[in-house]
Amino acid sequence: MSHKVLVVDDEPKLCDLLSSVLSQNAIEVFTAGNGLQALTLLEQESIDLVISDWRMPGMDGPQLLAEIKLRYPHIPVIVMTAYSTVKNAVQSMRNGAYDYIAKPFDIDELDITVSKALQFRDILRDNARLRAELDEHQHIDSLIGDSPSFRRVLQAIDSVRDSNATILLTGESGTGKEMVARAIHKHGSRADQPFVAVNCAAIPEGLLESEMFGHRKGAFTGAVADRIGRFLQADKGTLFLDEIGDMPLTLQAKILRALQERVIEPVGETRERKVDxxxxxxxxxNLLEAVAKKEFREDLYYRLNVFPIPLPALRERVEDITPLARHFAHSLGATAGKRITDFSPTALQAMMHYHWPGNIRELQNCVERATIVATSSTIEDSDLPPYLFSGQMDQADKPFTRLGDVPPDLEAALAEVERAYILAALQQTQGVQAAAAQLIGISERSLWYRLKKLDIHVDKIARMGPNNIPSYE
Known part of the structure; x- marks a missing residue:
């Protein structure tokens, strides 16, 4: 892996010497004559290591070190100092410097120190990437299935993974869109670079621009320090924009420009930054419907829809339910310290006949609960959540096969189905709205909207109505 090193010293000859020495190790070297120039370069380039002199006019070494630790805490700093001021170098290490080298320095010693610092930078980068992957530990392993509809998804992943084309993943909530995005990243040419995910529906509109593009200290009330936005965090890697359809129109134009020009402008800055x-x-x-309603920009839609991949709902790939359930049972059982080997035939039959409105996410939650309550290595039907057998979703699972089955008011019929799903989820989660939203695969904001639309007032479950459906005051 190639690295970028910034050398900061007010002596041009020393900068030239260090550039010559470091360049022999396939390192790209940048130089700055003072701390202010160094900060400007740090804004423009993805620097891996800073080597800074201690005494400089204007912003000196200690001040520069403090700014770097504040703005770019992941970048190690090596301090250069004369033998007579080693005490200062020790103090700089206490303030966050990675190491120091004393002038005049030995070339071999310099090489060793720089090599160790760059290895440390690589470890930090790898750890950040691994932490992100562990947050979604099911990401690639959960791309399981051999149904025709899912094979088409796998073929699409294989076709596009090595390109830089923008991809639009569509499908119901819980169908595994983020898992597919991570699979494309992991098996593509950017696999060793960051994967950064942002849920556009989960961030308040007023903070979304800062979250995407970053901001400078003092740019707005509450901006107490510089912040690197998600685009810069994902530089050289992959940026996953989940629930892009919920992005405010005011921000869509800036996202479009970032995609077209490959530049961003952090809030409070007038200088553009290049991103890859x-x-x-x-x-x-349905983004085309949103475009027709003027809720989504048409030009942004076509910029995103370069390579569309539609993801099937779980009910459209019923043959994949069993292998997915077994995979979740094995992995979740190991996490819980249990050895789950299989499901009973009646348990598998119950899962095969359920509608799964929350798709794969709901299936995983269901298996996790069953794994916890199971008393043997085989999950029985009694270990599964009761709502799989309640029959509350039966009508939603049946196609309209006769003219008499067609509802006279489609909107009202859909509202009743939606209401039944939400009430069932609230019943299972004892009225906890965040958990209910997760269970049926929608965002909390989306659930709040539906509760208001359907006139469901959730305070807490006070009593149970007919068919074990909770009644709300």
Whole structure:
């Protein structure tokens, strides 16, 4: 892996010497004559290591070190100091410097120190990437299935993974859009670079621009320090924009420009920054309908829809339910310290006949609960959540096969189905709205909207109505 090193010293000859020495190790070297110039370069380039002199005019070494630790805490700093001021170097290490070298320095010693610092930088980068992957530990392993509809998804992943084309993943909530995005990243040419995911529906509109592009200290009330936005975090890697359909129109124009020009402008800055990111967007909405309603920009839609991949709902790939359930049972059982080997035939039959409105996410939650309550190595039907057998979803699972089955008011019929799903989820989660939203695969904001639309007032479950459906005051 190539690295970028910034040398900061007010002596041009020393900068030239260090550039010559470091360049022999396939290192790209940048130089600055003072701390202010160094900060400007740090804004423009993805620097891996800073080597700074201690005494400089204007912003000196200690001040520069403090700014770097504040703005770019992941970048190690090596301090250069004369033998007579080693005490200062020790103090700088206490303030966050990675190491120091004393002038006049030995070339071999310099090489060793720089090599160790760059290895440390690589470890930090790898740890950040691994932490992100562990947050979604099911990401690639959960791409399981051999149904025709899912094979088409796998073929699409294989076709596009090595390109830099923008991808639009569509499908119902819980169908595994982020898992597919991570699979594309992991098996593509950017696999060793960051994967950064942002849920556009989960961030308040007023903070979304800062979250995407970053901001400078003092740019607005509450901006107490500089912040690197998600685009810069994903530089050289992949940026996953989940629920892009919920992005405010005011921000869509800036996202479009970032995709077209590959530049961003942090809030409070007037200087543009170049970024190299591969964008994968996802939505459960019909974006063409949103375009027709003027809720989504048409030009942004076509910029995102370069390579569309539709994800099937779990009910459209019923043959994949059993292998997915077994995979979740094995992995979740190991996490819980249990050895789950299989499901009973009646348990598998119950799962095969359920509608799964929350798709793969709901299936995983169901298996996790069954794994916890199971008393043997085989999950029985009695270990599964009761709502799989309640019959509350039966009508939603049946196609309209006769003219008499067609509802006279489609909107009202759909509202009743939606209401039944939400009430069932609230019943299972004892009225906890965040958990209910997760269970049926929608965002909390989406659940709040539906509760208001359907006139469901959730305070807490006070009593149970007919068919074990909770009644709300």
């Amino acid at each position: 990111v591969r964008v994968i967007a996802a939505t459960h909405k």
